[in-house]
Amino acid sequence: MTVPPFPVPPSQDPIRPDPGTSIRISVDETEYPGRAGQTIAGVMLAAGLLSWRYSSGSGAPRGAFCGIGVCFDCLATVNGQRDVRTCQRRAVDGDVVVTQHDPLPRPPRAPAPESAAESASEPAHRSAPEPPHPSGPDSPLREGGSGA
Ligand code: FES
Numbered sequence: 001m002t003v004p005p006f007p008v009p010p011s012q013d014p015i016r017p018d019p020g021t022s023i024r025i026s027v028d029e030t031e032y033p034g035r036a037g038q039t040i041a042g043v044m045l046a047a048g049l050l051s052w053r054y055s056s057g058s059g060a061p062r063g064a065f066c067g068i069g070v071c072f073d074c075l076a077t078v079n080g081q082r083d084v085r086t087c088q089r090r091a092v093d094g095d096v097v098v099t100q101h102d103p104l105p106r107p108p109r110a111p112a113p114e115s116a117a118e119s120a121s122e123p124a125h126r127s128a129p130e131p132p133h134p135s136g137p138d139s140p141l142r143e144g145g146s147g148a
Contacts, residue, residue, distance in 0.1 A: 023093035027052065027076075040086035040097060041067070041074050052076055052086075052099045075100055 021036040025043055034043035041064040044052060051061035053075060065073040069088040077098040078084040086097070 025095040027097040034091050038091050040089050040091045043091045054101045056104045
């Protein structure tokens with residue numbers, strides 16, 4: 001038995017892929033095309049963008065890593081809302097995406113002394129001279145040392 005290459009002619013195939021609705025989103029003021037139903041990360045990946053932010057610690061490039069909403073590597077600001085996981089947000093025509101690059105927050109600084117009286121009340125041991133090093137030239141343990 002011979003099977004023809006197209007048992008059902010394409011024009012009569014009941015399973016026709018939906019061509020989808022075209023959408024456009026902007027990423028950092030550049031427009032990218034997509035299809036309704038894609039995630040924002042999907043539109044960006046399809047456009048060839050592999051990373052759209054930098055990690056806070058090392059500054060390494062980040063984009064979609066897990067694709068399931070777990071890693072938070074794909075964060076971006078979408079329509080003014082920060083920290084959107086773009087792999088979880090469905091793209092809507094006209095979405096405005098702005099990339100985020102946030103440095104790590106600095107640790108709080110120790111408060112400065114408010115008056116000279118506070119700095120004068122520091123413990124006395126802080127201003128005491130260092131004892132001579134046991135093997136130093138002035139050491140009493142050293143032959144010919146001062147022995148004081
Ligand atoms: S890629 Fe991991 S949370 Fe989006």
